[in-house]
Amino acid sequence: MAEMQATNFIEQIVNEDLTNQKVTAVQTRFPPEPNGYLHIGHVKSMLVNFGTALKYNGKCNLFFDDTNPSKEKTEFVNAIRKDIEWVGYSWTKEVYASDFFEKIYEYAEQLIQMGKAFVCDLTAEEISALRGTLKEPGKESPYRNRSVEENLQLFREMRAGKYPDGAKCLRAKIDMASPNINLRDPVIYRILRSTHHRTGDAWCIYPMYDYAHPICDYLQGVTHSLCTLEFEDHRPLYDWVGITLGFNPKPRQIEFARLNITNTVMSKRYLKKLVEQNLVHGWDDPRMPTVAGLRNRGIPPKALLDFCEAAGICKADSICEQSYLEHFIRDNLNANAERAMVVVDPLKLTITNYEGEEEVEFTVNPTQENSPVRTVPFGKHIYIEKGDFALVPPPKYNRLKLGGYVRLKGAYIVQCDDIIKDENGEVVEVLCHYIPESRSNNDTSGIKVKGTIHWVSADRAVDCTVKNYSYLLNDAAYDGQDFDERMNLNSETVIEGAKAEPYLLTAEDGKQFQLLRTAYYKKCTDSGKLCLSFIVSMKDSYKK
Ligand code: ATP
Ligand code: MG
Secondary structure, rough: OOOOOOOOOOHHHHHHHOOOOOOOOOOEEOOOOOOOEEHHHHHHHHHHHHHHHOOOOEEEEEEEEOOOOOOHHHHHHHHHHHHHHHHHHOOOOEEEEHHHHHHHHHHHHHHHHHHOOOEEEEHHHHHHHOOOOOOOOOOOOOOOOHHHHHHHHHHHHHHHHOOOOOOOEEEEOOOOOOOOOOOOOEEEEEOOOOOOOOOEEOEEEEEEEEEHHHHHHHHHHHOOOEEEHHHHHHHHHHHHHHHHOOOOOEEEEEOOOOOOOOOOOOOHHHHHHHHOOOOOOOOOOOOOOOHHHHHHHHHOHHHHHHHHHHHHHOOOOOOHHHHHHHOOOOHHHHHOOEEEEEOOOOOEEEEOOOOOEEEEEEEEEOOOOOOOEEEEEEEEEEEEHHHHEEOOOOOOOOOOEEEEEEOOOOOOOOEEEEEEEEEOOOEEEEEEEEOOOHOOOOOOOOOOOOOOOOOOEEOOOOEEEEEEOOOOOOOEEOOOOOOOOEEOOEEEEEEHHHHHHOOOOOOOOEEEEEEEOOOEEEEEEEOOOOEEEEEOOOOOOOOO
């Protein structure tokens, strides 16, 4: 294969392995545990695993790491498949750790035969008490020197269901004095009566991840096993399994930094807590950093991939600002989303010298050359934002004020003549006259106005609900910490009584819009009613 230009350290290693003919083709795998929904960190993992395989014209499997039956469900398997497809990747084969349970078991017997594994009767607590610390070596189990025959018999009896859960386990016999605690005779099989989502009750012993993973990689023909940094300390065990069992060619584990983002929770186990504690409406809540949540939010997958690519594949842990992600979403939507007008907090405006109704032209997306144009109904009565009129305007106020002019986007210039107040003294209607010669694209009025505001026809507008979102967590710290105290309990606000132009009613559900001068929103229908759900703000707060 002709050498590829490496764009990150993983590709550099792959290049070397190809050059040295350690491998002839590239095989990777994307390895989620089906114990929850995928999140944006997994998009980075997909980019690394599927992306590297694609670059080298290799293969990437979808590998379900299902060695933990009590936490795994078919619901999650299906959600994971759907999410990967939505991100835009396809896998060579769909493979499960459970496909290999028999083979993994045989390898364990082989380790026993080699004197490299033993059945231990210590409890989990006793094992951890003897494990030692970073400074002190561990102590050997009193069961460590059982004979091969005894170990084999006990292990077979474990499989046959002779012992209760936790009564025994199988441990690799490595080195209780190793500076790497993972090598201090790690447990490789446990007894656990738990119905597995695929193998049912066929097994009452299950292999541990660290032992099963290198075997599954090898059996799939994985050449480069790409995972996150928390597995770096596990690599010596990964290698021990491969070397001891004589894997050839032995898969190579390479670790890269996790994607971390401010003001949100990332790991599946924590996201699950949010769902279970009803702190969000489910895995696909638009505030969630899950792939399902991001999709439901209306974020294009391309924006996620561009973001992960820009965040970079490297070896050192770091944390990305949420505003950096938003930057990519906004860029994408600015280029692709249609524009529309919605008045979130309506104030009535009557054009006293206008009669009848007409359609004015509206550019669908002004960033696109030859953007299509559609029409918007205009009439005597319209709504503008309350915030676009000021009775006591601050200095440099370019919106509407008594006696002032403003352009109504795509329509005419109006001048404010009068107001109507209610019994509380609040302005409930503004009265204007329009300048007939000032129609957009054909303005011969000669009047220069500083402000352009959005509006909707009062007679033709449709009522809608606006849902706004902010960050799930109040502070910027990320993951791994207790988030209960840090939850932003006002991360969702619902506004009723907004007025949308009628086009939004007919637009496709799920479609993204830039609501002029407001923000990017996704159209949805909530109990038969038009609803606009916040995607991202208009202003870029990301500092390059
Ligand atoms: P759990 O909390 O259950 O461990 P997880 O979020 O770590 O969940 P896994 O199913 O363990 O998810 O991860 C599947 C793959 O995705 C692993 O290879 C893991 O290294 C990678 N991955 C997980 N989180 C991230 C992240 N934030 N950035 C990049 N890769 C990640
Ligand atoms: Mg994990």
